[in-house]
Amino acid sequence: MLHESVFRTVDLPVGGRFEAWAELLGKTHAPMGLSPIPLSAADRPDHPPADYHAHQRLIALGDVTIWPATFDPIVFRRTPKLIRQSDPENFHLSLLLRGEGAATWGRQQVAYGAQDFHVNCTSMAYEILTGTEPVTTVGIEIPRSLVALPARHADQVIGSRLSGREGVGTLLAQFLMQLAADTTPYRPSDAPRLGTVVADLVTALFAHAVDAEPRLTPEAHGRTLLLNVKAFIRRHLGDPELTPTTIAAAHHISRSYLHRLFQAEGLTVGAYVRDQRLRNAYRDLTDPDPVLRATPVHAIGARWGFPRAAEFSRAFRTAYGVPPSELRRGVTSSRVAGSGRVAK
Template sequence: MLHEFVFRTVDLPVSDRFEAWAELQSRTHAPMRLTRIALDGDRADRAPEDYHGHQRVFGLGDVTVWPAAFDPIAFRRTPKLIRQSDPETFHLSLLLRGEGAASWGREQVAYAAQDFHVSCSSMAFDVRTGTEPVRTVGVEIPRSLVALPAHKADQVIGSRLSGRTGMGALLAQLLTQLAADTGPYEPSDAPRLGTVVADLVTALFAHTVDAKPRLTPEAHGRTLTLTVKAFIRRHLHDPGLTPTTIAAAHHISRSYLHRLFQTEGLTVAAYIREQRLRNAYRDLTDPDPVLRATPIHAIGARWGFPRAAEFSRAFRTAYGVPPSEVRYGTSAARYESGLVAK
């Protein structure tokens, strides 16, 4: 598991909570002034000075990720505070719940769920949430790790970037997966994960300003591999999904596509099969009544196995049991197949 720092205001006396939260935010990002915003709704169960905030922080090499949930608040970074301390970082905040707005001089941008807000420790800003609690995943990344000319990267500051499509969706998916569970990753994985995050941030910024990122061939390959994998996951239902069609959709050769996957110890066909079987397994074990009533062969066809025998064979190879046994359990599967007398 990655090393994490966890902070919860509820572990402190009520009178100390907001001050401690404000200090933590200034340490995590850069010195800021924080002001509380009143919550909507009935607060009879909360003391007026109470403040709820929960933050986890984990490092990925030089990149820092911090999932957080907190009451409404306003952040302000002034020129004076910049002179006081400037770590020269970009901050990206993926809004998962709530809303907010940022001001940059005369510019103002509103943000909703699944939007990225981008700020920079070297520039003054005002950010306000709405009047409901907020949940975010924040990323602190040194400016030096964004492989774009500074004047290009700075054009992204203050923009509203979507986390629902394109490069934004890839970055959002990675961040939400990391925020949900760091258990599968060892501390030695942290620098590698940080490199992937930096590559995706660079690609997202470059796409936003329509610039060509100064990525190394290795970084370009990692970003392209993530894009290809996302394409594959969106088209698993298509029996015609092949290395040829995947390569054509990304304007690369089949041999280059195979090389991308070989660097991860995979083949394209194996990745497609693994993803299809994983989705089929999920559907077979889902308690939803509609899925329970869907024939097993139909679930296989839904995930790219049009022939029932082929689906059963591939499933047994992957999981050691036939699909029916996963859905019904051993005795029920044997009963259904006629191996046990009725």
């Protein structure tokens, strides 16, 4: 499991929750000032709320830090005084998953919503305020030196709203959400490598935003391309014509280079496609949703790229030890038996 530190206001007395979170963020390597947002006429902006909810995790990935957080309405301020106090020269990206917000630099302002990335820098003063509802984000703290772009290009992205719904933004957003959802599959030794992947994707996202050529190493290009290829495969699993040839052609690379990308992870292209298809079929076969339970087994196989029922059954049995129809019967029987016990 990766190293994490966790802060939760629910672990603290009600009256001191906001002050505790403000003190925590005021003592970081890039300190910020916090102010509550009044939500009613009874609230005073110069007084902390009687209760406040915030849950923040810090996930260390070498020099890169990921921090998923959920918190009540707030104003973050990075002032010139705080910059003079400490400036680690980091970029900060926030992927907004729930809620809304706006950021201000002098006379410039940008609003952002769900699945948007907002970009700022610890060397610049700013003010960020959220809406009137709780906010959920996944933040990235990354040293400027790890973004492999000339400074004049990287700085153009500061203050931008970048989409997490398309292109490289989608790859980065999916990577962050998967990592934030569960860090248990990873060992501490994986942390620096995961941080390198984040740095590569941030560089690619910035380069796309300013139409610049990233100065990535061949290894970094390969890692980013492989993530892109895997995302393409997951989007097209239902296509029975999804083959190494069509995958390579869609990414303008040779089949031999495509195979080398997967070999670097100890995989083959065919095995990865088959594994993803079977995982999705397994999920549908065990899903309690009435529509999926009424869908014939062979139709679920066809949905995930197995147009021939016999081929689907063989592949599924090899992977999971039972035919798909038998798995479904077993799951259904267990649910019926469980319901009977509850009824008693």
